Amino acid sequence: MILEEYVSPTQPPAQEPPYVCVLSARDAERLDAHIARTAEFLRGEGRDTHPAAIAATLCTREPMAHRLAVVFDAVDDLADALEGHLAGADSPRVMTGTVSRSAAPATGRSAPELAAAWVRAAHVVWPGGGPRVSLPGYPFARERCWLPAADAVRRPPVTEPRGEVVLSTDTPVIAGHRVQGRALLPALAYPDLIAKVFRDHGYAVEPADGARPHRAAPARRPPTGP
Numbered sequence: 001m002i003l004e005e006y007v008s009p010t011q012p013p014a015q016e017p018p019y020v021c022v023l024s025a026r027d028a029e030r031l032d033a034h035i036a037r038t039a040e041f042l043r044g045e046g047r048d049t050h051p052a053a054i055a056a057t058l059c060t061r062e063p064m065a066h067r068l069a070v071v072f073d074a075v076d077d078l079a080d081a082l083e084g085h086l087a088g089a090d091s092p093r094v095m096t097g098t099v100s101r102s103a104a105p106a107t108g109r110s111a112p113e114l115a116a117a118w119v120r121a122a123h124v125v126w127p128g129g130g131p132r133v134s135l136p137g138y139p140f141a142r143e144r145c146w147l148p149a150a151d152a153v154r155r156p157p158v159t160e161p162r163g164e165v166v167l168s169t170d171t172p173v174i175a176g177h178r179v180q181g182r183a184l185l186p187a188l189a190y191p192d193l194i195a196k197v198f199r200d201h202g203y204a205v206e207p208a209d210g211a212r213p214h215r216a217a218p219a220r221r222p223p224t225g226p
Helices: 028-043 051-058 075-086 111-119 189-200
Strands: 019-025 066-072 094-098
Touching: 019 028, 019 051, 019 111, 028 066, 028 075, 051 075, 066 075, 066 111, 075 094, 094 111
Parallel strands: none
Antiparallel strands: 019 066, 066 094
């Protein structure tokens, strides 16, 4: 039962413009998708989001190799800069970089200096303050990762020994074993039959420790009357 809707506590933004928007991705294609998704959000449901909250939220995300930083004052400015970058326009407020290792820590404190340091992988201490807001997440590539076909990973089948033994009531091991007048195959005969099949296929079969191979009893004729 929901008794009361959760309301995020109101936190006045501590930052003053200009702000820095930072976006990153594993490769250039994913970065462009990230930029497009963020611009679409800012033109739609995110148009009333406080710019300080956008900057404060994005700077908490794990940075990746392909990076983009935008220095902006308002949400519309940020959306314009993101769309312009996708269209190929140059702007002194938009900075990009591809990094493979960390650079020296940032020394400047202005928004442009922090943005330039971040895109070259420098450690940046961002200005504190500003509430966290819900923003578009990472645009995963949606690649399907199928497991190899079962036939490709299945081990080659092991050839199992197969054999055929023809038995009848005249077989000595059966003829000599009657229960209530019925000729039955003794249970101890099964291991011998299985061992015979393996021996026929070239396997060495040794009796188990302490076990003796079964020997069929000689056939006995039922007693006859005088």
